[in-house]
Amino acid sequence: MDTISDEQLLEELRTRLNQSRRSLQDISVLNHKLVEMNRRLEQSESLKSNFLSNIRNEINNPLNAIIGLAGHLASLVNDPQAEEIAGLIHAEAFSLDYQLRNIFIAAELEAGDAQPEIxxxxxxxxxxxxxxxxxxxxxxxxxxxxxxxxxxxxxxxxxxxxxxxxxxxxxxxxxxxxxxxxxxxxxxxxxxxxxxxxxxxxxxxxxxxxxxxxxxxxxxxxxxxxxxxxxxxxxxxxxxxxxxxxxxxxxxxxxxxxxxxxxxxxxxxxxxxxxxxxxxxxxxxxxxxxxxxxxxx
CATH class of the missing domain: 3.30.565.10 (Histidine kinase-like ATPase, C-terminal domain)
Structure with a gap:
C-alpha cells in the first residue's frame, strides 16, 4: 500500500481548499445575481403597478367628464335631436368606461395587486x-x-x-x-x-x-x-x-x-x-x- 507523505497531504488539502474557495465565490456571484434579478423584478412589478394606476386615471378621468357633461347637456337642451345625440354620447362613453375598468381590474388581478380591503x-x-x-x-x-x-x-x-x-x-x-x-x-x-x-x-x-x-x-x-x-x-x-x-x-x-x-x-x-x-x-x-x-x- 502506497503511503502519502506529509507534503503530498498538505498539497492535496491546499487543492481542495482552493476548490472550496472557488465554489464559495461562484455561489456568492450567483447569489448576487439572484438578488439583483429579484430587485429588478420587484422594480418591474412596481413600474407595472404604477403604469396601470396612472393610465387608468388618465383614461377614466376624461371619460367620466364626458359622461357627466353628456348627461348634463341632455337635461339642458329642448331640441329632441340634440337630446338624443347627447344621450348616445353618454351611453357610448358609459359603455367604454365600464369595459375599460374591467380590463384594468383584470390586469390588477393578474399582477396580484387586487388585495381585499375589508x-x-x-x-x-x-x-x-x-x-x-x-x-x-x-x-x-x-x-x-x-x-x-x-x-x-x-x-x-x-x-x-x-x-x-x-x-x-x-x-x-x-x-x-x-x-x-x-x-x-x-x-x-x-x-x-x-x-x-x-x-x-x-x-x-x-x-x-x-x-x-x-x-x-x-x-x-x-x-x-x-x-x-x-x-x-x-x-x-x-x-x-x-x-x-x-x-x-x-x-x-x-x-x-x-x-x-x-x-x-x-x-x-x-x-x-x-x-x-x-x-x-x-x-x-x-x-x-x-x-x-x-x-x-
Whole structure:
C-alpha cells in the first residue's frame, strides 16, 4: 500500500481548499445575481403597478367628464335631436368606461395587486348606486330595475364586513350582463339579505338564458357564447371571469341557474371577514367606486 507523505497531504488539502474557495465565490456571484434579478423584478412589478394606476386615471378621468357633461347637456337642451345625440354620447362613453375598468381590474388581478380591503359595508348603498349607474342603459332598452332586501336594520341598511369596491364590481358585472341579455319590457331584480351571518345576493333576469352545457364555460376568461362578426351582444368576455376571481379573493361563491328563453339567476354568497373597527363605513355615500371621479373634482 502506497503511503502519502506529509507534503503530498498538505498539497492535496491546499487543492481542495482552493476548490472550496472557488465554489464559495461562484455561489456568492450567483447569489448576487439572484438578488439583483429579484430587485429588478420587484422594480418591474412596481413600474407595472404604477403604469396601470396612472393610465387608468388618465383614461377614466376624461371619460367620466364626458359622461357627466353628456348627461348634463341632455337635461339642458329642448331640441329632441340634440337630446338624443347627447344621450348616445353618454351611453357610448358609459359603455367604454365600464369595459375599460374591467380590463384594468383584470390586469390588477393578474399582477396580484387586487388585495381585499375589508370594512363594514352598507350593502343597500352598493346595490342602489350600482342600479343607478345602469338606469340609463336599462331605460333605453325598456328594462325595469328593481331590488328586494331581507333583514335590514331599523335604518333600512344591510351591514356586512367585506370589500365595498370589489363587491360593487361583482354586482356591476352581474347587472350589466342581466341588462345586456334581457329583452324589452322585462325586469332585472337584485335580491339581498343576511342569513346565518352570510350575505346572499341574487341577480335575476328574464333574458335569453344559458344552455346547461355552457354553464361552466361562462366563468372562463374571454369566453363569449355569442361570437362572430354578427354577434348580437357586446362585451369582451371578461365580466364573469372577473366576478369569479374577485369572489375567490373574498372567499365567496357564485352559482347560476338558467333556462334558455326563460332567464338566469346568479347567486352570490359571501362569508363575514375580519375588519378594522376604525375603518370608514360605506353607507349613505352612494356611488363611490364606479364612475365617481367627476364628483370628486
Amino acid at each position: 370594512e363594514q359595508v352598507d350593502v343597500v348603498s352598493v346595490i342602489v348606486s350600482t342600479l343607478d349607474n345602469f338606469k340609463a342603459v336599462a331605460d333605453a332598452k325598456g328594462i325595469r330595475l328593481a331590488y328586494t332586501l331581507i333583514g335590514t336594520d331599523d335604518a333600512g341598511r344591510l351591514r356586512f364586513p367585506t370589500d365595498a369596491e370589489k363587491l360593487q364590481v361583482v354586482l356591476s358585472n352581474l347587472v350589466a350582463n342581466a341588462v345586456e341579455f334581457s329583452s324589452t319590457g322585462s325586469e332585472v331584480e337584485v335580491l339581498a339579505g343576511l342569513m346565518d351571518d352570510e350575505l346572499h345576493i341574487q341577480v335575476k333576469d328574464q333574458g335569453i338564458g344559458i344552455a346547461a352545457e355552457n354553464l361552466e364555460r361562462i366563468f372562463d376568461r374571454f369566453t363569449q357564447l355569442d361570437t362572430g362578426s354578427t354577434r348580437a351582444h357586446r362585451g369582451h368576455g371578461l365580466g364573469l371571469s372577473i366576478v369569479k376571481a374577485l369572489l375567490d379573493l373574498l372567499q365567496g361563491t357564485i352559482e347560476v341557474q338558467s333556462s334558455p328563453d326563460v332567464g338566469s339567476v346568479f347567486s352570490v354568497t359571501l362569508f363575514p371577514a375580519a375588519f378594522d373597527e376604525s375603518a370608514v363605513t360605506f353607507a349613505e355615500g352612494g356611488n363611490l367606486f364606479l364612475f365617481d371621479e367627476l364628483d370628486e373634482k
